[in-house]
Amino acid sequence: MSKITHHIPEEMLRAYAAGTLPQPFAVVIAAHVSLCDACRAAVETEAALGGALLSSMAPAAVSSGAKDRLFAALDSAPPPPPQQRGSGIFPAPVMEALKGQPPRWKMLGGGIRQQILSADAEGSLRLLYIPRGRAVPEHTHGGLELTLVLQGSFSDCEGRFGAGDVEVASDDVDHQPMAGDEGPCICLAATDAPLRFRAMIPRLLQPLFRI
Amino acid sequence: MTPAQRTEQTQWLLAVRDRRDREAFGRLFDFFAPRLKAMLIRSGLRDGSAEDVVQDVMISVWNKAAQFDPHRAEASAWIYRIARNRQIDLYRRKPLPEPELMQEPESSEPDAPQILAMEQEAAQLREALQKLRPEQIEALRHAYMDEMPHSEISRITGLPLGTIKSRIRLGLDRLRRDLTDLRSQ
Numbered sequence: 001m002s003k004i005t006h007h008i009p010e011e012m013l014r015a016y017a018a019g020t021l022p023q024p025f026a027v028v029i030a031a032h033v034s035l036c037d038a039c040r041a042a043v044e045t046e047a048a049l050g051g052a053l054l055s056s057m058a059p060a061a062v063s064s065g066a067k068d069r070l071f072a073a074l075d076s077a078p079p080p081p082p083q084q085r086g087s088g089i090f091p092a093p094v095m096e097a098l099k100g101q102p103p104r105w106k107m108l109g110g111g112i113r114q115q116i117l118s119a120d121a122e123g124s125l126r127l128l129y130i131p132r133g134r135a136v137p138e139h140t141h142g143g144l145e146l147t148l149v150l151q152g153s154f155s156d157c158e159g160r161f162g163a164g165d166v167e168v169a170s171d172d173v174d175h176q177p178m179a180g181d182e183g184p185c186i187c188l189a190a191t192d193a194p195l196r197f198r199a200m201i202p203r204l205l206q207p208l209f210r211i
Numbered sequence: 212m213t214p215a216q217r218t219e220q221t222q223w224l225l226a227v228r229d230r231r232d233r234e235a236f237g238r239l240f241d242f243f244a245p246r247l248k249a250m251l252i253r254s255g256l257r258d259g260s261a262e263d264v265v266q267d268v269m270i271s272v273w274n275k276a277a278q279f280d281p282h283r284a285e286a287s288a289w290i291y292r293i294a295r296n297r298q299i300d301l302y303r304r305k306p307l308p309e310p311e312l313m314q315e316p317e318s319s320e321p322d323a324p325q326i327l328a329m330e331q332e333a334a335q336l337r338e339a340l341q342k343l344r345p346e347q348i349e350a351l352r353h354a355y356m357d358e359m360p361h362s363e364i365s366r367i368t369g370l371p372l373g374t375i376k377s378r379i380r381l382g383l384d385r386l387r388r389d390l391t392d393l394r395s396q
Contacts (some may be wrong), residue, residue, distance in 0.1 A: 030309055
């Protein structure tokens with residue numbers, strides 16, 4: 001995917017690699033890195049520095065039997081569990097969140113569908129399906145929202161986002177993403193706080209849909 | 212640590228990958244196990260737990276060796292990532308989601324000039340690292356080795372968060388500039 005133009009900010013990639021991001025964001029970033037050579041290179045460059053720091057550590061002596069125990073364990077260690085593979089438009093981290101199953105969409109009205117993949121204290125992760133040319137109800141959110149396009153495109157006040165692009169929207173963005181004309185737009189969206197819709201009706205529905 | 216030594220470690224890992232070479236694996240253990248243990252101890256693990264994690268990491272190195280690609284990483288970077296993710300999973304409620312593996316074409320031949328260029332870049336990065344002041348190296352070790360969010364670093368070191376963050380950035384920026392300087396020589 002050479003046409004990716006909206007990437008993960010460097011600070012956020014670093015926080016991902018350090019394991020300090022909420023799980024929903026970490027899934028979106030792992031999914032974007034699966035699709036984006038530039039961000040994969042950034043993560044791997046960071047690892048080069050980690051490796052240099054590791055090599056420069058003053059060695060701490062390991063116990064005398066450790067090496068023998070390791071070699072004895074090599075043959076008896078259970079083989080690693082098979083790695084989840086990507087399927088269609090869904091890269092491996094999304095398939096992992098889907099537990100290997102195709103999406104089970106719930107209708108939200110106006111042809112918009114979603115599947116909630118997780119919703120807890122860390123935030124929410126969901127797949128969204130927006131029909132061609134339709135808009136998601138205008139909303140703000142208390143925290144940060146990351147949206148990765150998996151198919152089609154959407155546009156809002158921040159620009160146009162195509163497959164592989166990520167929009168990072170902070171709580172001061174009041175946006176109304178609209179799907180492009182080329183077909184339905186499917187996105188992976190993560191928040192660290194519940195969304196707030198501007199119009200009264202969607203706001204009333206919010207507890208129902210947990211978006 | 213000279214570049215020649217580093218290439219040796221990558222050679223050992225390639226021998227493990229391509230021939231399941233146990234002697235080479237033993238050499239990897241001799242070099243990395245004490246350093247991995249030091250990394251885990253500095254992040255707060257006790258001696259025994261640190262050794263258990265080192266064993267886990269080295270078994271993963273053995274099992275995942277087929278995924279090692281010398282065009283994209285040296286042995287130290289690849290092993291660091293395995294260890295770092297294992298370390299992170301110890302304190303996260305859910306395992307850290309990892310990107311999908313890159314699919315390599317079946318019959319791709321090693322691109323020697325590219326591997327060499329990558330190793331030279333990595334050697335330059337190590338040289339640049341050695342030029343940093345001790346407190347900058349310490350800030351980098353916090354960021355790359357410790358089991359804590361950035362907000363906790365300030366509590367432990369008594370430094371305001373902004374200072375730590377700017378130190379990390381300055382450290383990396385200096386690394387990058389040094390690399391650029393070296394490249395243009």
